[in-house]
Amino acid sequence: MFPDIKINNEIEEILDKYPISIPQYYLSLIDKSDPNDPIRRMSVPSFSEMDLDGSFDTSGENDNTVIKGLQHKYSQTVLLLSTHCCAMYCRYCFRKRMVGATTDEIAIDLDKIFDYIRNHEEISNVLISGGDSFMLETDTIEKYLKNLSEIEHLDYIRFGTKVPVVFPDRIINDTQLLELLKKYCTKKQIYISTQFNHSNEITPQSIKAIKLLQQAGLIIKNQTVLLKGVNDNPEVLGALLKNLTKIGIVPYYIFQCRPVSGVKNQFQVPLLKGYEIVEKAKSLQNGNGKCLRFVMSNTKGKVEIIGKGSKDGEMIFKFHQAKNKENQGRIFTRLLSEKDCWVDD
Numbered sequence: 001m002f003p004d005i006k007i008n009n010e011i012e013e014i015l016d017k018y019p020i021s022i023p024q025y026y027l028s029l030i031d032k033s034d035p036n037d038p039i040r041r042m043s044v045p046s047f048s049e050m051d052l053d054g055s056f057d058t059s060g061e062n063d064n065t066v067i068k069g070l071q072h073k074y075s076q077t078v079l080l081l082s083t084h085c086c087a088m089y090c091r092y093c094f095r096k097r098m099v100g101a102t103t104d105e106i107a108i109d110l111d112k113i114f115d116y117i118r119n120h121e122e123i124s125n126v127l128i129s130g131g132d133s134f135m136l137e138t139d140t141i142e143k144y145l146k147n148l149s150e151i152e153h154l155d156y157i158r159f160g161t162k163v164p165v166v167f168p169d170r171i172i173n174d175t176q177l178l179e180l181l182k183k184y185c186t187k188k189q190i191y192i193s194t195q196f197n198h199s200n201e202i203t204p205q206s207i208k209a210i211k212l213l214q215q216a217g218l219i220i221k222n223q224t225v226l227l228k229g230v231n232d233n234p235e236v237l238g239a240l241l242k243n244l245t246k247i248g249i250v251p252y253y254i255f256q257c258r259p260v261s262g263v264k265n266q267f268q269v270p271l272l273k274g275y276e277i278v279e280k281a282k283s284l285q286n287g288n289g290k291c292l293r294f295v296m297s298n299t300k301g302k303v304e305i306i307g308k309g310s311k312d313g314e315m316i317f318k319f320h321q322a323k324n325k326e327n328q329g330r331i332f333t334r335l336l337s338e339k340d341c342w343v344d345d
């Protein structure tokens with residue numbers, strides 16, 4: 001157990017609801033003399049998690065579920081909830097309602113799911129997520145790859161995993177997994193969507209795991225969540241983006257933190273401030289670091305935060321991906337206060 005955490009009734013109440021898991025490696029990255037250490041903030045529970053302001057399903061995941069464990073929100077993409085387990089339970093997780101807690105939403109009938117994908121030719125890619133898909137047994141990962149790589153209309157397969165960031169030994173020490181990924185990369189392109197949020201996570205071990213995945217033929221892309229007290233500073237965010245492109249990872253999204261219960265008031269950065277931070281961080285990058293988008297995933301789709309309008313507090317948004325086709329590419333504006341952190345109407 002982390003030395004700063006004293007088990008008392010309050011902490012037990014948090015852990016009953018939202019479990020804790022911090023791999024030894026990730027724990028070692030914390031500067032124990034710094035109470036505001038960013039790795040600590042992302043991994044160690046806080047009493048603020050008992051603040052229920054917000055929602056447990058901020059992007060309509062329940063409505064998008066077509067078979068238990070399979071979501072179909074955008075016509076070309078399906079999302080699979082393959083497990084409820086993660087190596088590290090991020091305190092800001094938007095699936096806090098289920099990770100480490102319940103298997104109620106997890107895919108069970110894989111044959112039915114593979115049939116659904118086979119029968120929907122508009123689907124061109126599958127995101128195997130969770131929980132953390134690299135926490136699945138290697139044999140289970142093979143089952144996904146074998147079945148999905150045989151579906152002609154899929155262009156590629158993606159794994160959503162933070163394992164390279166929080167538990168790189170899972171990759172470094174599993175030659176069977178690396179061989180498997182290499183084999184299936186020749187049949188269908190495999191991508192990894194990972195999530196580095198701070199440069200302190202880029203270490204010799206995490207770089208080694210990334211390099212092994214790249215050598216196996218995988219393309220690694222990064223989604224960062226903008227988090228108060230972690231990376232809400234242009235220099236910190238800029239350094240992260242620069243360090244990612246240095247090791248061959250394309251940072252393609254900065255996500256606005258969602259208004260999740262137990263997360264919202266602890267981690268969200270207001271949109272107007274967030275936009276300034278992302279723009280300044282972008283100005284510190286070369287070409288590859290600049291190609292990212294600042295987005296938020298709400299019930300209507302993936303909305304890009306494009307820039308400021310001519311009026312005070314006016315923000316311009318664009319549907320990068322829309323649930324309803326008629327919204328695709330639509331641009332709209334909202335007048336925001338300094339405190340507004342979300343748009344969902």
Ligand code: SF4
Nearest residue numbers: 086089090093131162
């Ligand atoms: S690894 Fe992903 S799913 Fe798991 S707790 Fe972190 S953000 Fe949530």
